Amino acid sequence: MSTSTSNSVAAASAAVSASRARRSVINKKLVLTLVAWTIALVMFFPIFWMILTSFKTEAEAIATPPSLFFTPSVEGYIEIQARADYFKYALNSVVISLGATLLALLIAIPSAYSMAFLPTKRTQGTLLWMLSTKMLPSVGVLLPVYLIFRDLGLLDSRTGLIIIYMLMNLPIVVWMLYTFFKDIPKDILEAGRMDGASTLQEIFHLLLPLTLPGIASTGLLCVILSWNEAFWSLNLTTSNAAPLTAYIASFSSPEGLFWAKLSAASTLAIAPILIFGWMTQKQMVRGLTFGAVK
Amino acid sequence: MRLPHITKSRRHLLSLASVAALAPLSAQVSAETITVATVNNADMVVMQSLTSEFEKAHPDITLDWVVLEENVLRQRLTTDVATQGGQFDVMTIGTYEVPIWAKHGWLTKLDNLPEDYQVDDLIKPVRDGLSVTEGEKKGLYALPFYGESSMLYYRKDLFEQAGIEMPEQPTWSQVNDWAAKLNSADEGVYGICLRGKPGWGENMAILGTMVNSFGGRWFNEEWEPQLDSPAWSEAINFYVDMMGKYGPPGATSNGFNENLALFSSGKCGMWVDATSAAGKLYNPKESSVADKLGFAPAPIAKTEKGSHWLWSWALAIPESSKSKDAAQTFITWATSQEYVNLVGEREGWASIPPGTRVSTYENQSYKDAAPFAGFVMDAITSADPTDPTLEPVPYVGVQMVTIPEFQSIGTQVGQMIAAALAGQMSVEQALSSAQRSTERTMRQSGY
Numbered sequence: 001m002s003t004s005t006s007n008s009v010a011a012a013s014a015a016v017s018a019s020r021a022r023r024s025v026i027n028k029k030l031v032l033t034l035v036a037w038t039i040a041l042v043m044f045f046p047i048f049w050m051i052l053t054s055f056k057t058e059a060e061a062i063a064t065p066p067s068l069f070f071t072p073s074v075e076g077y078i079e080i081q082a083r084a085d086y087f088k089y090a091l092n093s094v095v096i097s098l099g100a101t102l103l104a105l106l107i108a109i110p111s112a113y114s115m116a117f118l119p120t121k122r123t124q125g126t127l128l129w130m131l132s133t134k135m136l137p138s139v140g141v142l143l144p145v146y147l148i149f150r151d152l153g154l155l156d157s158r159t160g161l162i163i164i165y166m167l168m169n170l171p172i173v174v175w176m177l178y179t180f181f182k183d184i185p186k187d188i189l190e191a192g193r194m195d196g197a198s199t200l201q202e203i204f205h206l207l208l209p210l211t212l213p214g215i216a217s218t219g220l221l222c223v224i225l226s227w228n229e230a231f232w233s234l235n236l237t238t239s240n241a242a243p244l245t246a247y248i249a250s251f252s253s254p255e256g257l258f259w260a261k262l263s264a265a266s267t268l269a270i271a272p273i274l275i276f277g278w279m280t281q282k283q284m285v286r287g288l289t290f291g292a293v294k
Numbered sequence: 295m296r297l298p299h300i301t302k303s304r305r306h307l308l309s310l311a312s313v314a315a316l317a318p319l320s321a322q323v324s325a326e327t328i329t330v331a332t333v334n335n336a337d338m339v340v341m342q343s344l345t346s347e348f349e350k351a352h353p354d355i356t357l358d359w360v361v362l363e364e365n366v367l368r369q370r371l372t373t374d375v376a377t378q379g380g381q382f383d384v385m386t387i388g389t390y391e392v393p394i395w396a397k398h399g400w401l402t403k404l405d406n407l408p409e410d411y412q413v414d415d416l417i418k419p420v421r422d423g424l425s426v427t428e429g430e431k432k433g434l435y436a437l438p439f440y441g442e443s444s445m446l447y448y449r450k451d452l453f454e455q456a457g458i459e460m461p462e463q464p465t466w467s468q469v470n471d472w473a474a475k476l477n478s479a480d481e482g483v484y485g486i487c488l489r490g491k492p493g494w495g496e497n498m499a500i501l502g503t504m505v506n507s508f509g510g511r512w513f514n515e516e517w518e519p520q521l522d523s524p525a526w527s528e529a530i531n532f533y534v535d536m537m538g539k540y541g542p543p544g545a546t547s548n549g550f551n552e553n554l555a556l557f558s559s560g561k562c563g564m565w566v567d568a569t570s571a572a573g574k575l576y577n578p579k580e581s582s583v584a585d586k587l588g589f590a591p592a593p594i595a596k597t598e599k600g601s602h603w604l605w606s607w608a609l610a611i612p613e614s615s616k617s618k619d620a621a622q623t624f625i626t627w628a629t630s631q632e633y634v635n636l637v638g639e640r641e642g643w644a645s646i647p648p649g650t651r652v653s654t655y656e657n658q659s660y661k662d663a664a665p666f667a668g669f670v671m672d673a674i675t676s677a678d679p680t681d682p683t684l685e686p687v688p689y690v691g692v693q694m695v696t697i698p699e700f701q702s703i704g705t706q707v708g709q710m711i712a713a714a715l716a717g718q719m720s721v722e723q724a725l726s727s728a729q730r731s732t733e734r735t736m737r738q739s740g741y
């Protein structure tokens with residue numbers, strides 16, 4: 001009897017502690033979910049507010065206290081479309097960011113391959129040096145770049161921006177690809193070589209399929225960085241090659257009321273990349289955590 | 295075309311390409327495209343919206359617009375003009391840039407304007423501000439699109455309630471007394487709103503005129519900075535004290551736009567700023583004080599000299615432009631009396647670009663629509679950039695000094711005064727470090 005009692009007590013206490021443990025796990029999850037949601041909402045709020053402002057009139061946009069409920073108006077959108085052709089800028093943004101990304105991948109894949117699988121004693125130094133070029137503020141090289149572009153006839157051309165964005169993103173692309181490639185066991189490539197694969201075949205048939213999520217997320221990041229870049233696009237273009245960042249800049253002003261129009265222009269400018277980001281977020285996350293768990 | 299660094303074979307290739315490109319032109323005459331860079335201000339937006347009118351009158355020219363915010367535009371244009379990049383055919387620049395750029399040989403001299411343009415109709419101080427007045431480069435280098443000075447705006451209803459009568463020429467000490475009377479925390483009205491946002495074209499514009507009027511100057515005749523002089527100390531102490539007591543909170547982030555929003559929503563008793571705000575404050579769609587708006591000349595202290603500024607946005611043709619004739623056709627159109635009339639008829643007379651032509655101020659339709667017109671004209675014609683201060687100075691400019699170093703000097707000094715306004719340091723500390731940094735910049739520039 002006493003044994004059975006003690007057994008049942010033990011079972012009960014085990015059940016209690018198990019349920020406590022379960023509850024604490026649930027609590028932990030709940031807290032984490034709440035924290036994640038709060039952070040997500042805080043991060044999304046400025047974008048939400050911008051979209052909301054874009055449907056206000058200029059007077060409502062600067063009203064204090066700001067109104068959350070109002071009659072939406074598309075006046076801002078109509079006015080900005082009358083002043084500048086959105087589609088021309090959007091097409092430039094698409095061509096330039098995709099072009100720069102493809103070009104960067106084309107150069108970065110072979111370089112990351114050689115650094116990851118055939119390192120020399122200077123590889124680490126080279127990688128660090130590449131990254132250090134990102135530490136220089138862009139305006140420091142504005143004049144030389146402007147003069148080179150002028151002499152090569154690249155000012156206000158998509159080709160010019162594609163080249164500059166490719167150069168700008170190359171260090172990051174090489175670094176990311178390098179870390180992804182490093183995670184691939186050398187043995188796999190060696191096995192391929194034993195079977196008679198050439199270097200190109202090795203890259204195309206073994207390396208690229210194995211690291212595809214990583215390459216995809218690197219490419220996506222490169223597209224986003226090129227899309228949002230505003231310094232070079234403002235300084236090296238006038239009208240023919242001007243992308244959406246230049247389009248937004250033309251609605252900012254130190255004089256007069258412009259918040260609703262600026263918000264409408266910004267909403268239109270980020271809409272494509274935002275949708276693109278949502279559609280590809282699985283690949284992004286998969287790529288960025290690729291090889292993280294061993 | 296500048297192709298100094300291109301190899302011979304490339305040049306051959308280019309000339310082949312250009313022949314190929316020009317071939318279809320023999321069959322059809324295509325329009326010449328000119329690229330116009332301008333600021334995103336209301337008057338320029340109207341100009342952009344009238345593109346089709348211009349193209350209808352000049353079918354051989356098409357316009358391509360680059361519209362940017364003032365500071366971004368300034369950096370963009372400076373890079374292009376200094377490197378002879380040739381990306382723009384028309385540039386919108388101000389009275390600060392025109393003389394400096396013209397002396398560098400970056401701008402095209404406008405000495406063959408058509409007769410019907412009536413150059414003499416341009417308001418003289420504005421025209422002088424866009425010219426090089428001496429030396430071999432003497433001449434006009436830009437045409438004024440709009441001009442402005444500064445004046446005092448006030449709320450007539452609040453003045454009446456407080457029993458204050460506005461004299462013909464107010465003084466800064468009167469403004470201080472009135473601000474004390476009008477300031478009412480319960481009603482959310484601040485006695486006075488003035489710019490506090492640091493920048494040579496922001497807080498230093500209004501402070502420059504205050505210092506002038508308190509008897510101060512930026513430099514003496516030997517180009518030695520005078521920021522530690524008693525006049526500067528008196529003016530800046532007065533400003534910081536008045537703004538601290540009767541100004542809106544967080545004034546260091548208020549520039550023209552923020553003050554315009556504050557005043558037009560009824561939160562300021564008085565505001566001293568650009569005359570170009572008048573049209574906006576009188577527009578009941580944008581302003582809740584349109585029917586209570588009073589105006590007076592900018593306040594003075596010890597002297598009237600330099601008490602109100604002079605600024606003009608103007609259209610210039612860079613030397614590097616490849617379509618100078620077409621560009622000149624456009625700038626003469628956009629700054630003509632005909633253009634002013636066109637805007638008056640289409641957008642309403644209160645919306646015309648003001649402050650450029652004498653004939654505008656003789657136009658009855660404009661006088662009827664803009665009761666402030668006479669004041670603005672007086673303010674502009676009485677501002678004298680060549681004699682802006684009580685004591686003599688070696689420079690030209692009321693609220694600015696037209697030397698290339700002034701942008702950085704003005705902005706640095708503006709930041710220090712903003713720090714004093716925010717209470718981070720005393721006015722004396724701010725001015726002595728402003729003096730030191732200005733001395734350093736001037737020494738480095740070889741003065």
